[in-house]
Amino acid sequence: MYSQGLTDAKGQEEPADLLAEFQAKIDREEKIEPRDWMPAAYRKTLIRQMSQHAHSEIVGQLPEGNWITRAPTLNRKMILLAKVQDEAGHGLYIYSATETLGVSRDQLTDELLTGKAKYSSIFNYPTPSWADMGAIGWLVDGAAIMNQVPLCRASYGPYARSMVRICKEESFHQRQGYEIMTVLARGSQAQKDMAQRALNRTWWPSLMMFGPSDKDSKHSEQSMKWKIKRFSNDDLRQKFIDATVPQAEHLGLTIPDPDLKWNEETGHYDHGEIDFNELFQVIKGNGPCNKERLQARINAHESGAWVREAAAVFQQLQSEKNKSEAA
Amino acid sequence: MSELKLYEVFIRAKSGLNHRHVGSLHASDAQMALLNARDVYTRRKEGVSIWVVEAEHVTASNPEQEHEWFDPAEDKVYRHPTFYPLDKEVENM
Numbered sequence A: 001m002y003s004q005g006l007t008d009a010k011g012q013e014e015p016a017d018l019l020a021e022f023q024a025k026i027d028r029e030e031k032i033e034p035r036d037w038m039p040a041a042y043r044k045t046l047i048r049q050m051s052q053h054a055h056s057e058i059v060g061q062l063p064e065g066n067w068i069t070r071a072p073t074l075n076r077k078m079i080l081l082a083k084v085q086d087e088a089g090h091g092l093y094i095y096s097a098t099e100t101l102g103v104s105r106d107q108l109t110d111e112l113l114t115g116k117a118k119y120s121s122i123f124n125y126p127t128p129s130w131a132d133m134g135a136i137g138w139l140v141d142g143a144a145i146m147n148q149v150p151l152c153r154a155s156y157g158p159y160a161r162s163m164v165r166i167c168k169e170e171s172f173h174q175r176q177g178y179e180i181m182t183v184l185a186r187g188s189q190a191q192k193d194m195a196q197r198a199l200n201r202t203w204w205p206s207l208m209m210f211g212p213s214d215k216d217s218k219h220s221e222q223s224m225k226w227k228i229k230r231f232s233n234d235d236l237r238q239k240f241i242d243a244t245v246p247q248a249e250h251l252g253l254t255i256p257d258p259d260l261k262w263n264e265e266t267g268h269y270d271h272g273e274i275d276f277n278e279l280f281q282v283i284k285g286n287g288p289c290n291k292e293r294l295q296a297r298i299n300a301h302e303s304g305a306w307v308r309e310a311a312a313v314f315q316q317l318q319s320e321k322n323k324s325e326a327a
Numbered sequence B: 001m002s003e004l005k006l007y008e009v010f011i012r013a014k015s016g017l018n019h020r021h022v023g024s025l026h027a028s029d030a031q032m033a034l035l036n037a038r039d040v041y042t043r044r045k046e047g048v049s050i051w052v053v054e055a056e057h058v059t060a061s062n063p064e065q066e067h068e069w070f071d072p073a074e075d076k077v078y079r080h081p082t083f084y085p086l087d088k089e090v091e092n093m
């Protein structure tokens, strides 16, 4: 119902009074709704950010899906299934919010499958052990929560509302992950080592989830002005580190950063340098699992083609049936 | 590829409350829309009843006419009880 043509602002001047009123509305903390006037650049930024977010939820099912058949107990299997199912739901909530901006779902899917759209770099890392399920829930979902909580107040109504729904579900994700780590950290030496290795693998990539450092972040300033973003990448990253280090200590696990130490003066942890070159490489497509992840999505899409075809035919038959019944 | 129809989803959280818009999804008919809505929007007992409506059947007011449409209610303060001061003696009415 919200569909609106994507008029490109290129060459088309946007009236100053509309622009001023739009910004004033945002400054008053009023939400922008789908059919309200908005600058083309705002729409474009939202489509890019929201579709990347939706793609991340969908691709994010893959590293954990890897362990569903091999979860150590039936209980763990049920929990992991429920979590992965939640991520599919998150994808749907955000895709449908993105569609209110006037793009079609087909177009979004197409952009993912052709590699034109990005998704979170973190999902391009492998999950070789069960402990990775713990590390992902604890750290990756933990980092996602840090990012998503401020998005509940994003200026675009449908995005903000989908985030409220998502945040309600995320905290179970983080806790089940931490619980997996707790059990392993209190288990045999082999289990402890497995937990530590998973933490070693996941720590730096999860810090990278917050994006490049503030001095290199190209979209930040405008997004702050539009209140799509509320905190800078580095601020959120610091919050995450401050929250997480004591949780690791509690389990007797060691954060793999020799430079990490509490700074009495600032009231924060100082940390070692993050290798952003790695982040840029993974985003470019050169992470350990980029090809595998994209191929998995392509395969799923292709082998699901018959389902979509059947549904389309069914839709056709149903509407003909309804017509003849009404006649 | 032809996309399936878009449905808007409304959920009643518990009896006594209104159905509330929660989001949308694609489906080939209303029955499929209901089933999918159940699966994605009520995984944690968020509802006891679901409505799905084909998005194209929703007629919406025009946001550009927001002021013409809704501002006239602003100056009709006499529609509110607080417009009528009461003598102290009859304080509760």
Ligand SMILES: [Fe+2]
Pocket (backbone or CB within 6 Å): A057, A086, A087, A090, A166
């Ligand atoms: Fe999620």
Ligand SMILES: [Fe+2]
Pocket (backbone or CB within 6 Å): A057, A090, A144, A148, A166
């Ligand atoms: Fe998320």
Ligand SMILES: [Fe+2]
Pocket (backbone or CB within 6 Å): A087, A141, A144, A170, A173
């Ligand atoms: Fe999650």
